[in-house]
Amino acid sequence: MPAPTPPTxxxxxxxxxxxxxxxxxxxxxxxxxxxxxxxxxAIVGVPISLAAYxxxxxxxxIQTGLYDHxxxxxxxxxxxxxxxxxxxxxxxxxxxxxITYLPGTGGHSPADGLQTGGPQxxxxxxxxxxxxxGLGLGIVLGPEAPLLALGGGLGALAVHLAKRDAPPMASTVxxxxxxxxxxxxxxxxxxxxxxxxxxxxGVGGQLLSLILVPGLLASGIGAMVFIGxxxxxxxxxxxxxxxxLPAYPHPTxxxxxxxxxxxxxxxxxxxxxxxxxxxxxxxxAPRMLTLTPxxxxxxxxxxxxxxxxxxxxxxxxxxxxxxxxxTLVGHAATWSVGALLVLMVCKGLAYGISLSSxxxxxxxxxxxxGAAIGLVFSHLPGMSIVPAIAAGIGGMGAAMLxxxxxxxxLAILLLAQDALxxxxxxxxxxxxxxxxxxxxxxxxxxxxxxxxxxTTPSPAPAxx
Numbered sequence: 001m002p003a004p005t006p007p008t009x010x011x012x013x014x015x016x017x018x019x020x021x022x023x024x025x026x027x028x029x030x031x032x033x034x035x036x037x038x039x040x041x042a043i044v045g046v047p048i049s050l051a052a053y054x055x056x057x058x059x060x061x062i063q064t065g066l067y068d069h070x071x072x073x074x075x076x077x078x079x080x081x082x083x084x085x086x087x088x089x090x091x092x093x094x095x096x097x098x099i100t101y102l103p104g105t106g107g108h109s110p111a112d113g114l115q116t117g118g119p120q121x122x123x124x125x126x127x128x129x130x131x132x133x134g135l136g137l138g139i140v141l142g143p144e145a146p147l148l149a150l151g152g153g154l155g156a157l158a159v160h161l162a163k164r165d166a167p168p169m170a171s172t173v174x175x176x177x178x179x180x181x182x183x184x185x186x187x188x189x190x191x192x193x194x195x196x197x198x199x200x201x202g203v204g205g206q207l208l209s210l211i212l213v214p215g216l217l218a219s220g221i222g223a224m225v226f227i228g229x230x231x232x233x234x235x236x237x238x239x240x241x242x243x244x245l246p247a248y249p250h251p252t253x254x255x256x257x258x259x260x261x262x263x264x265x266x267x268x269x270x271x272x273x274x275x276x277x278x279x280x281x282x283x284x285a286p287r288m289l290t291l292t293p294x295x296x297x298x299x300x301x302x303x304x305x306x307x308x309x310x311x312x313x314x315x316x317x318x319x320x321x322x323x324x325x326x327t328l329v330g331h332a333a334t335w336s337v338g339a340l341l342v343l344m345v346c347k348g349l350a351y352g353i354s355l356s357s358x359x360x361x362x363x364x365x366x367x368x369x370g371a372a373i374g375l376v377f378s379h380l381p382g383m384s385i386v387p388a389i390a391a392g393i394g395g396m397g398a399a400m401l402x403x404x405x406x407x408x409x410l411a412i413l414l415l416a417q418d419a420l421x422x423x424x425x426x427x428x429x430x431x432x433x434x435x436x437x438x439x440x441x442x443x444x445x446x447x448x449x450x451x452x453x454x455t456t457p458s459p460a461p462a463x464x
Contacts, residue, residue, distance in 0.1 A: 042218060246386060248387065
C-alpha cells in the first residue's frame with residue numbers, strides 16, 4: 001500500500017506558545033534570523049494594513065448602501081423599522097452557505113471568544129465571505145475576528161512565499177505580527193491591539209517579547225499606512241475616543257461601590273449572553289443553511305421591537321455598535337432609563353443569537369452594552385456619567401471577553417481626557433466582573449476518565 005502523499009502549501013501556523021516553547025529566547029533575540037523576522041514584519045505590515053483598511057471600508061459601504069441609500073430607491077425617506085428583517089434573512093443564507101461550502105467554516109465561532117491563530121491561505125476567502133455577508137448586512141458582531149484572521153493568514157502566506165522551508169517559529173511570529181497590524185487598524189492604536197493579543201496569546205516573559213516586538217513594529221508601520229489612507233481617500237480612520245465628555249476630577253467612595261455593582265451586573269449579563277450563544281449553537285451548527293437565516297430574521301425582529309417601543313430606529317440594535325457608541329454617549333440626555341433597559345434586552349438577545357450562528361468579533365457589541373449599563377447607573381445617587389460609562393465598558397468587556405487587562409486598558413483609553421481619574425473605577429468594575437464571571441461561567445466538560453489498570457486487558461501469553 002503506498003504511503004499517503006504529504007499535503008502541499010503552507011503549514012498551518014502553530015500557536016505562539018507551542019512554537020516558542022522549545023526555543024531559547026535570548027539566543028533567538030541575538031540571532032540574524034530574528035533580524036530577518038523584524039524586517040519581514042515591517043514589510044508585511046504595509047499590505048496587511050491596506051487589506052484591513054479595504055475590508056473595513058467595504059463593510060461600511062455595504063451597510064451605508066443597504067440601510068441609508070437603498071430605502072430611497074423604494075420611496076422611503078429612511079429605512080422602515082422592518083427593513084432589516086429581509087436583509088438579515090439573506091445574510092443568514094449567505095453566511096450559512098459560506099460556512100457550509102467554502103474552506104475554513106468561516107473562521108472561529110465568536111461564541112468561543114476572541115481567538116488567535118490565522119487560517120490557511122486557502123481558507124481566507126471563506127472567512128472573509130462569511131464576515132462580509134454578516135457584518136455588511138447588519139448582524140450584531142464586530143470586525144475584529146475577521147481582521148485577526150486576515151492579518152494572520154496573510155502573514156503566514158508571506159512567509160511561505162518568501163521561504164517555503166521557513167521554520168515554524170518564523171511563520172508563527174509573522175502571522176502574529178500580521179494580526180497585530182490588522183487589529184490595530186480597528187482599535188485605532190497599536191498599543192490596544194498589543195494588550196488584546198498579549199492576553200489572548202497566553203505566553204509571558206522573553207517568549208512574549210519575541211512575539212510582541214515584531215507585532216508592534218508591523219502594527220506601528222501599518223497604523224501610519226492606515227492614517228495616510230484615511231487622509232488620502234478622505235474617508236478618515238477609526239478612533240475609539242469619546243470626545244465631549246465633562247471633566248471628571250476624581251473618584252469617590254460611593255462611585256467605587258457603584259462600580260462594584262456595575263461589574264457584577266456586567267458579569268451576569270455577559271454570562272447570560274454567552275450561555276445563550278453556546279446553547280443556540282448546538283442547534284444551528286449542524287443546520288447552518290436552514291437555521292442561520294432564521295437567526296438573522298430573529299435579529300431583525302428584535303430591532304423592529306426596539307424601534308416600535310422606543311421610537312429610536314433600528315440602528316442601536318443592529319451592527320457592532322462601534323459607530324453608534326459615540327452617538328449613544330453624546331446623546332445620553334435623550335435616553336430614558338426605560339429606553340436603555342429595552343436596548344440592553346434587545347441588543348443582548350440579538351448579540352447572543354449572532355454569536356450562535358454568524359461570524360465576526362465579540363468586542364464591540366459588548367462595549368455598547370457596557371456603555372448602556374453605565375448610563376443606567378449614572379442616574380443613581382452619587383454616580384455621574386463619566387465613571388459610570390468607564391465602569392460599564394470595562395466590566396462588560398472583562399466579563400464577555402475574559403481578557404481583564406485589555407478590557408481595562410480599552411475602557412481607560414476610551415475616556416482619554418479622564419483616563420487617570422477613572423482608572424480606579426475601571427479596575428474595580430473589571431475585577432468584580434472577571435471574578436464573578438469565572439464563578440458563574442459554564443464549566444468546561446470534564447475529560448473522560450483514563451482506564452484503570454484493573455480493567456486494562458492483559459496481553460495474550462506468548463506461544464501455544
